[in-house]
Amino acid sequence: xxxxxxxxxxxxxxxxxxxxxxxxxxxxxxxxxxxxxxxxxxxxxxxxxxxxxxxxxxxxxxxxxxxxxxxxxxxxxxxxxxxxxxxxxxxxxxxxxxxxxxxxxxxxxxxxxxxxxxxxxxxxxxxxxxxxxxxxxxxxxxxxxxxxxxxxxxxxxxxxxxxxxxxxxxxxxxxxxxxxxxxxxxxxxxxxxxxxxxxxxxxxxxxxxxxxxxxxxxxxxxxxxxxxxxxxxxxxxxxxxxxxxxxxxxxxxxxxxxxxxxxxxxxxxxxxxxxxxxxxxxxxxxxxxxxxxxxxxxxxxxxxxxxxxxxxxxxxxxxxxxxxxxxxxxxxxxxxxxxx
Numbered sequence: 001x002x003x004x005x006x007x008x009x010x011x012x013x014x015x016x017x018x019x020x021x022x023x024x025x026x027x028x029x030x031x032x033x034x035x036x037x038x039x040x041x042x043x044x045x046x047x048x049x050x051x052x053x054x055x056x057x058x059x060x061x062x063x064x065x066x067x068x069x070x071x072x073x074x075x076x077x078x079x080x081x082x083x084x085x086x087x088x089x090x091x092x093x094x095x096x097x098x099x100x101x102x103x104x105x106x107x108x109x110x111x112x113x114x115x116x117x118x119x120x121x122x123x124x125x126x127x128x129x130x131x132x133x134x135x136x137x138x139x140x141x142x143x144x145x146x147x148x149x150x151x152x153x154x155x156x157x158x159x160x161x162x163x164x165x166x167x168x169x170x171x172x173x174x175x176x177x178x179x180x181x182x183x184x185x186x187x188x189x190x191x192x193x194x195x196x197x198x199x200x201x202x203x204x205x206x207x208x209x210x211x212x213x214x215x216x217x218x219x220x221x222x223x224x225x226x227x228x229x230x231x232x233x234x235x236x237x238x239x240x241x242x243x244x245x246x247x248x249x250x251x252x253x254x255x256x257x258x259x260x261x262x263x264x265x266x267x268x269x270x271x272x273x274x275x276x277x278x279x280x281x282x283x284x285x286x287x288x289x290x291x292x293x294x295x296x297x298x299x300x301x302x303x304x305x306x307x308x309x310x311x312x313x314x315x316x317x318x319x320x321x322x323x324x325x326x327x328x329x330x331x332x333x334x335x336x337x338x339x340x
Contacts, residue, residue: 058168
């Protein structure tokens, strides 16, 4: 019976490295249609336990820092080393239409032509931190397809961007050469999440400024509290020039040093397990919120809100009544009806 399951057939094609199947599967997991979500779930279940593991690199940076140029140059370097590289580039979404702008395939023309590379732009759909809600599922699909490195490029930089740290093994923050005021403007949250800070555009007239900026960030990093997942000397600041393709080898070497240390000291697996727990909890939260969006639930919410507003019920009592109502609606979470 399983042989006739279209999701099983799609899974086999993905495991065989079929690019068309991978693209189709990512479209499926990004869909919000209920039937597509069910098919995506079945597909991901059939791919579970494939045993393949990619190095997940999260990249974020201020607008204009040259993220796409850096990723293209860095991805080209990795492809030249016979590594299979996938880039999941989350584009800014139009608030009005939900459509994407600045398609990354047009910005990474050279990389997109390489047989070892796969580039997939996705609309952020206003999700927290610009990371599309289903990006982690797309990462899992790329791992199943046999990619060695998956790079996740986020929309911009800010405290909400730290969500990418829950998707990646190594988080790289790209920054432009600038003065002390710019350093003050970088949020502490994003600094604390970074494993490597790379000051890009260290070329031409900006080379000296980039070197000074790198030293400033290195000093700032020393003031941060040490984390269990940090190898000696990490997090650290580096300079690079994506245009001149300088410093990229050093970035890759440092990433290798950090990941080797984490594997040897049990931090790699601990981080992966922590992320799995985080996303399980996030799925539960999203499923509960979705149940509040049904017409019946919204009507009940409005009625109870009116009672609270008139002083006929306390906020706590009304909330309990709302949750009890959801529990008795006959709607059960996937995998069982126990709401504990």
